[in-house]
Amino acid sequence: MTLKEYLANRVEIVERTLHTWVPAETVEPEVIHRAMRYSLFAGGKRIRPVLCMAAGDVIQPGADGIADAAVTLEMIHTYSLIHDDLPALDNDDLRRGQPTNHKVFGEAMAILAGDSLLTLAFQVLGSLQHVSAEVRSQLVVELASASGTVRGMIGGQVHDIEGEGMQPNAALLEKIHRAKTGALLRASVRMGAIYAGANAEQLAALSEYGEHTGLAFQIVDDILDIEESSEALGKTAGKDLYQQKITFPAVYGLAESKRMAEEERQKAHAALAPFGDRATRLIEIADLIVDRKS
Template identity: 75%
Template sequence: GTVRGMIAGQVHDIEGENQQPAEQLLERIHRAKTGALLRCSLRMGAIHAGARAEELEAISEYGEHIGLAFQIVDDVLDVEESAEVLGKTPGKDAAQHKITFPAVYGLEESKRMAERERARARASLERFGPRGERLKQLADLVVDRKA
């Protein structure tokens, strides 16, 4: 389930320290951690609201994409922003030799990837029409944030 997946993601994250950055490991880590947390939260809300099976599928897809976008942006901000802006010490991931999106893909490609994940997240909500607007706005906030 979700908890096991998140634990596995954390194990991969820790074991990934000091290893050569790898695209597959990076995606697996963040789908199991950030993606799973957001997907689960969104599904619980949708279930509580009485969502049908196809709506749950769309919400799950949104959670996957927005979770990945969140992590990509978080990794980019860790490289680009100051401690004052972030409210935490930047550069810790690099100092700990963690596998990050900028380490694997570079800053510019990481930013393009975040934009693609935002577009995919927004597209997954099309079936909801106007009811999906708040979640689309959330996708924008996640990608456009500065801290």
């Protein structure tokens, strides 16, 4: 199976699993379910749940029910995008190639749609059927920590907002992006490993892979914001520069940022050495993240 075929298969599983958990648009109150589904099914790459399942396959190929755990990452990610786009934060009009949630449903409903996806994610984790109560608890803590304020996604967003207009510097950049983007990507890999029963050494190796892959993802994201069009990205290009955000190109320049992304790719590859051929898909996904154009 080629990587393209593998990703198409995993994305189809993710889509199907999301549909089983998110209430239909006809379920009352209809408007909130329409708003949730509008952003959730807008065509994202599903990198986070795919990473979760791929990491699980390294430890226990085809672990029963892992897709249910994996889709909670997409719920959290989509909630963060809905809230990121609000006028009080990034004030964006375009996401995944279509008008942002608040442009369609209004600010109040967009806030509630994000809140609903956040709470649904933990409902799903608490309902997992194929793992022990201890593993369910570990998964809840992992996702909550990665989404939270201390070295988590929300903490990174706070640093990002506070950093707007400040002189770019490496220390603040590191603080922002290891938390804002890197934490959830790292958690994606760790949750797959935890679900599949990884031991301490396996979890440490996969965590290191997630750390480097997450950083590479953000470096490339910052580069693409400069080099690609809004049409290619599916969101407003050039927004980082306009809002004077602290990004890798702002601190290091484009050439050095590209070198750093490549370095993170190589470190991600090296972290997977203990797994041999079992980690082929994770290596391919790291390559895809660095080489992507959107």
